[in-house]
Amino acid sequence: MSTQHNDWCSEFLTRVIAAGIPVTHIEKSTFDIWQINAYDWQQFAEFAHHEGLRWSAGWAEQRDAQYLVNACFEKQGSYIVLRATLDEAAAELPSQATVYPAANRSERHTHDLFGVKFTDHPDPRRWVRHQAWPEHSYPLRKDFPAAGYPEAVTPPDMNYPFIKADGAGVYEIPVGPVHAGIIEPGHFRFQAVGELILNLEERLGYVHKGIEKIAEGRTPESLARLAGRVSGDTTVGHAWAACQAMEQAAEISIPPRAALLRGILAERERIANHLGDMGAICNDVAFIFAQVHFTRLRELWLRSNAKIFKSRLLMDCIIPGGVSCDILEADCIVVREDIKRLRKELDQLIPALDLNTTLEDRLYTAGFLSEPIAAAFGALGYVGRASGQTFDIRRDAPYSPYDKVAFKVAAENQGDIASRFWVRYKEIIAAMKLLEQFMQQLEPGELTTPWQIPTAGAEGLGIIEGWRGEIISFVRFDSGNTIARFYPRDPSIINWPALEKLVLNNIVPDFPVCNKSLNGSYSGNDL
Amino acid sequence: MNWIIAIIQTLLFVALAPLLAGWLKWCKCRLQNRRAPSLFQPYKDLIKLSSKQPVVAEHASWIFTRSPYIIFSAMVLAASVVPFIAVDLPTSASADVIVLVGLFGFARFFLALAGLDIGTAFGGMGSSREMTVSSLAEPAMLMAVFTLSMAASTTNLSVAITHVLEQDLVLRPSFVFALLALILVAVAETGRIPIDNPTTHLELTMIHEAMILEYSGRHLALIELASQLKLMLYGVLIANIFFPWGIAESFTPEALGYGLLAILGKLALLAIILGISETVVAKMRLFRVQEYLSFAYLLGLLGMLSHIILEASR
Numbered sequence: 001m002s003t004q005h006n007d008w009c010s011e012f013l014t015r016v017i018a019a020g021i022p023v024t025h026i027e028k029s030t031f032d033i034w035q036i037n038a039y040d041w042q043q044f045a046e047f048a049h050h051e052g053l054r055w056s057a058g059w060a061e062q063r064d065a066q067y068l069v070n071a072c073f074e075k076q077g078s079y080i081v082l083r084a085t086l087d088e089a090a091a092e093l094p095s096q097a098t099v100y101p102a103a104n105r106s107e108r109h110t111h112d113l114f115g116v117k118f119t120d121h122p123d124p125r126r127w128v129r130h131q132a133w134p135e136h137s138y139p140l141r142k143d144f145p146a147a148g149y150p151e152a153v154t155p156p157d158m159n160y161p162f163i164k165a166d167g168a169g170v171y172e173i174p175v176g177p178v179h180a181g182i183i184e185p186g187h188f189r190f191q192a193v194g195e196l197i198l199n200l201e202e203r204l205g206y207v208h209k210g211i212e213k214i215a216e217g218r219t220p221e222s223l224a225r226l227a228g229r230v231s232g233d234t235t236v237g238h239a240w241a242a243c244q245a246m247e248q249a250a251e252i253s254i255p256p257r258a259a260l261l262r263g264i265l266a267e268r269e270r271i272a273n274h275l276g277d278m279g280a281i282c283n284d285v286a287f288i289f290a291q292v293h294f295t296r297l298r299e300l301w302l303r304s305n306a307k308i309f310k311s312r313l314l315m316d317c318i319i320p321g322g323v324s325c326d327i328l329e330a331d332c333i334v335v336r337e338d339i340k341r342l343r344k345e346l347d348q349l350i351p352a353l354d355l356n357t358t359l360e361d362r363l364y365t366a367g368f369l370s371e372p373i374a375a376a377f378g379a380l381g382y383v384g385r386a387s388g389q390t391f392d393i394r395r396d397a398p399y400s401p402y403d404k405v406a407f408k409v410a411a412e413n414q415g416d417i418a419s420r421f422w423v424r425y426k427e428i429i430a431a432m433k434l435l436e437q438f439m440q441q442l443e444p445g446e447l448t449t450p451w452q453i454p455t456a457g458a459e460g461l462g463i464i465e466g467w468r469g470e471i472i473s474f475v476r477f478d479s480g481n482t483i484a485r486f487y488p489r490d491p492s493i494i495n496w497p498a499l500e501k502l503v504l505n506n507i508v509p510d511f512p513v514c515n516k517s518l519n520g521s522y523s524g525n526d527l
Numbered sequence: 528m529n530w531i532i533a534i535i536q537t538l539l540f541v542a543l544a545p546l547l548a549g550w551l552k553w554c555k556c557r558l559q560n561r562r563a564p565s566l567f568q569p570y571k572d573l574i575k576l577s578s579k580q581p582v583v584a585e586h587a588s589w590i591f592t593r594s595p596y597i598i599f600s601a602m603v604l605a606a607s608v609v610p611f612i613a614v615d616l617p618t619s620a621s622a623d624v625i626v627l628v629g630l631f632g633f634a635r636f637f638l639a640l641a642g643l644d645i646g647t648a649f650g651g652m653g654s655s656r657e658m659t660v661s662s663l664a665e666p667a668m669l670m671a672v673f674t675l676s677m678a679a680s681t682t683n684l685s686v687a688i689t690h691v692l693e694q695d696l697v698l699r700p701s702f703v704f705a706l707l708a709l710i711l712v713a714v715a716e717t718g719r720i721p722i723d724n725p726t727t728h729l730e731l732t733m734i735h736e737a738m739i740l741e742y743s744g745r746h747l748a749l750i751e752l753a754s755q756l757k758l759m760l761y762g763v764l765i766a767n768i769f770f771p772w773g774i775a776e777s778f779t780p781e782a783l784g785y786g787l788l789a790i791l792g793k794l795a796l797l798a799i800i801l802g803i804s805e806t807v808v809a810k811m812r813l814f815r816v817q818e819y820l821s822f823a824y825l826l827g828l829l830g831m832l833s834h835i836i837l838e839a840s841r
Contacts, residue, residue: 171648173648173731175731179728179730180728180730181729282809284729284732285809285810286720286721286727286809286810287808287809287810288559288726289559289806289807292559292561293560296560356807356808356809358721358808358810358811359809361811361812362810362811362812507812507813507814508652508731509731509732509812509813
């Protein structure tokens with residue numbers, strides 16, 4: 001899709017083939033599929049790592065008696081989907097997690113749900129499977145019923161082999177899965193000596209809802225609704241990614257007005273969430289004044305959403321083929337007024353925060369994520385951008401409407417909580433400019449393109465910059481306009497492991513603010 | 528008669544402590560542009576809690592179930608020895624300021640034990656932090672108190688306050704230092720921002736709240752009331768030692784009424800100042816608390832030195 005695409009891509013392909021890895025190359029409109037043999041899976045990862053490719057997503061699907069295992073890589077805005085086909089009888093392949101730490105949990109997820117075994121995986125413990133289904137049954141296989149085998153009471157998740165630490169004065173702090181605040185469930189296991197964190201281990205999966213399973217057999221409209229509920233705060237991002245994937249599979253393109261409206265929705269979602277996060281970061285260091293103001297600003301913003309789009313969180317505004325909402329002339333005035341007011345308020349609020357030394361003392365240097373670690377884990381969104389990873393799909397692989405606007409990627413390089421805070425602020429400013437440009441480009445026109453029923457087996461890959469970062473959404477159609485496979489890769493899946501690294505050498509009471517500065521979605525991770 | 532006044536004063540102290548907490552909350556809410564709950568919300572919370580059945584952990588020992596009563600009694604005892612509306616009451620003659628610090632230490636000892644007793648990670652963590660903070664706060668507090676004692680040649684609070692009242696308004700450097708030291712200690716000891724955040728829900732950042740996480744029902748009500756008493760005790764100490772004007776020196780109804788109004792006004796003002804400070808500063812990193820309390824100790828020491836150098840000869 002980009003001009004650089006063919007440069008490194010074809011050259012890399014030649015080299016991989018020359019090294020003895022047979023590749024079947026299938027070119028798609030926005031990404032390439034490279035099919036390789038299963039036993040080359042790990043070796044390819046080594047080449048890809050050497051080439052500087054970023055591991056971005058991993059998923060599997062079952063087709064008849066075969067499993068297709070996929071891994072998505074990116075470099076300079078070009079995406080490759082690596083694919084290996086496995087027979088049901090011998091469903092195993094060498095792990096890529098040895099090369100790419102980001103692939104670790106994703107491969108465990110694939111194993112728990114499909115029974116595809118990744119040999120020499122560095123951490124073969126179960127991940128998404130708690131106790132809701134037995135060890136050797138795999139929910140995403142076609143023979144597993146969508147209703148599962150529910151028990152009256154799910155047994156407690158006991159005996160998970162957490163990493164242990166010994167020594168004088170070393171103690172363990174189990175936190176969660178139920179927390180005191182109104183947040184999602186997740187368990188954190190700390191090993192600490194005094195107040196210093198020696199190790200943190202995350203145990204997620206408490207909000208596994210079986211989204212991938214219940215997506216099967218849905219109509220496109222129904223899938224868009226489901227995608228909008230992968231993670232409630234990213235409803236626009238996920239719905240857009242799923243719709244983009246489905247539109248690719250159906251080979252339709254949306255009208256320009258619909259694209260602009262989607263852009264407006266996405267940027268409004270970004271601003272609302274960043275405002276909430278900035279307040280929450282301040283609240284976690286007991287600077288409640290700022291939290292109250294950010295919450296107020298976010299609330300005003302959401303009320304405008306309700307007024308214009310009939311939904312505070314913008315749910316179900318994006319539908320396959322376009323959008324279900326429109327923006328009238330009067331609404332444009334509301335949006336412009338919103339932006340004007342937010343700018344004015346931030347101009348007053350931000351200096352007060354910037355000049356507050358007690359806040360500075362808490363946010364600077366705490367929760368440091370170094371550039372090499374951020375790169376190794378492929379950290380996305382504001383987490384990556386605060387640690388020098390400036391990748392942004394809106395600039396590096398722009399999709400409509402971002403291909404026709406001027407846009408500067410917010411970046412910081414200190415890698416601490418303050419950087420993640422200021423990246424969010426810069427993104428709000430950039431998003432407001434984007435909103436203004438989108439409003440300017442709005443012209444009367446259609447809101448949807450008529451849907452075309454995709455051929456059986458048609459696939460699509462939605463790649464969208466959500467407010468947390470890159471969202472990847474894979475969709476494959478069955479016959480009769482139904483979904484065969486849906487896999488949404490929320491940026492949280494990539495960013496959660498970075499939290500385990502960035503809290504090291506911090507003190508226990510600083511963990512909440514470190515966590516809030518990353519703000520991963522539990523629901524988006526657990527699916 | 529004097530004993531009756533002393534008992535009434537103590538009861539009034541206990542009765543007014545939640546009001547001070549409510550007023551402080553009201554001030555903070557207004558400063559943060561929020562609508563404030565009623566001034567009497569703390570009373571409603573205490574009534575609600577005391578009517579609920581406490582849930583006690585399976586492995587809790589007698590320490591856990593008795594501690595709320597011990598802590599509350601210690602605080603009521605402390606409230607009875609601090610001159611609140613009037614000086615020269617019989618209760619204040621029975622104990623001096625060192626006993627007061629001792630009562631605080633006694634209550635804290637049981638609170639920390641109760642935190643450890645149920646064996647959760649949070650309770651132990653809170654107790655460990657509380658002991659760290661108090662081991663630094665206590666010397667700083669004693670240092671400030673000793674400055675005062677040296678000036679008045681007594682450790683009895685009532686006598687010391689009378690001594691301050693007898694002199695005209697003079698600006699003593701030693702008192703300024705001691706006042707600042709005591710304010711810093713009070714903020715640390717009562718678990719306010721920037722040392723601790725009494726309103727947080729984040730278990731990992733808590734100090735005081737971490738120790739009492741497992742408490743519920745009437746146990747929690749007693750501990751909450753004890754914390755409110757402690758806040759009020761420090762407020763009254765600061766107000767009456769350094770700004771004693773208005774306190775009743777005789778037991779006539781007018782003097783007592785005037786004394787009550789005076790202390791309420793002073794406490795209200797102190798709460799506003801605390802509210803402002805809690806609004807403009809963020810909480811410190813935990814390992815900065817030692818610097819903060821060392822500074823309080825230093826101020827106390829400077830107060831004593833300036834007393835010896837500048838004031839003692841006179």
